Amino acid sequence: MSISMKLIKNFMFLCLIAFICVSNSTTAQESAKLITGDGEGWVALTETDFQNVNTDPDTWIWKDGTIFCKGTPVGVTRSKKKYTNFEMVATWRHMKHAGNSGIFLWASEDGLEGLKPNQLPKAGIEVQILDHGYAENYEKANKKKSDWFTTHGDVFPVGKSKMTPFEPKSPKGSRSFPSKNVSKGVGEWNHYYIKAVNGEVRLWVNGEQVSGGKDCDPKTGYLCLESEGSPIEFKGLKIKELP
Numbered sequence: 001m002s003i004s005m006k007l008i009k010n011f012m013f014l015c016l017i018a019f020i021c022v023s024n025s026t027t028a029q030e031s032a033k034l035i036t037g038d039g040e041g042w043v044a045l046t047e048t049d050f051q052n053v054n055t056d057p058d059t060w061i062w063k064d065g066t067i068f069c070k071g072t073p074v075g076v077t078r079s080k081k082k083y084t085n086f087e088m089v090a091t092w093r094h095m096k097h098a099g100n101s102g103i104f105l106w107a108s109e110d111g112l113e114g115l116k117p118n119q120l121p122k123a124g125i126e127v128q129i130l131d132h133g134y135a136e137n138y139e140k141a142n143k144k145k146s147d148w149f150t151t152h153g154d155v156f157p158v159g160k161s162k163m164t165p166f167e168p169k170s171p172k173g174s175r176s177f178p179s180k181n182v183s184k185g186v187g188e189w190n191h192y193y194i195k196a197v198n199g200e201v202r203l204w205v206n207g208e209q210v211s212g213g214k215d216c217d218p219k220t221g222y223l224c225l226e227s228e229g230s231p232i233e234f235k236g237l238k239i240k241e242l243p
Helices: 004-035 133-140
Strands: 050-051 060-063 066-069 075-079 084-096 100-105 121-128 154-161 161-166 190-199 200-205 208-217 222-227 234-243
Touching: 004 190, 004 208, 066 222, 075 100, 075 121, 084 100, 100 190, 121 133, 121 222, 154 161, 154 208, 222 234
Parallel strands: none
Antiparallel strands: 050 075, 060 066, 066 234, 075 222, 084 190, 084 234, 100 121, 100 222, 121 154, 161 208, 190 200, 200 208
């Protein structure tokens, strides 16, 4: 083989490697965009997309792109629309030590019907939003660490709902515990990316996949934001429906 042919082949090989690197970089960038809700098909969820279920008129205040929840009474606001397969993102922060809240997926109509103030949905899958102070208070009160909840993104069925949790699980096997502890404390913003498809839920906390479950029942229903005793703020709530 002539030297010129070798040079041409080497040049073509280097071009191929460069193309692969650029393609991978582009894919990574697109994935990052997708998870932040900036890609094609994403829609912002606003006040007009939700309706109060069993809280006060001033429990939820939507202002300048932020949702301010005062935390009382305990209850939820739900999406007006039902969702089946989707991706969603939400940024949140607790405004009080030991704050408690959550996002309910696939909350059924009968699980929300007739709820009175200080009651929570009787069906659906909860993606928990819990401040680290909640675990600290539990440990002080019980002289031991909790073995039935964490503060880094538990996923579990509520009421009569069903789910097969991903590992690691809570001792009783009802919750998917996070595989990594990456959530931030009170006053700091956290990012949730949730993928819910064909009865399977996966949660990413601050860019890290941590928990989830499969075989969910129900696997279609409303989205709910939870008020549970303490102030919390949400922003950047977006959703992308999937086939």
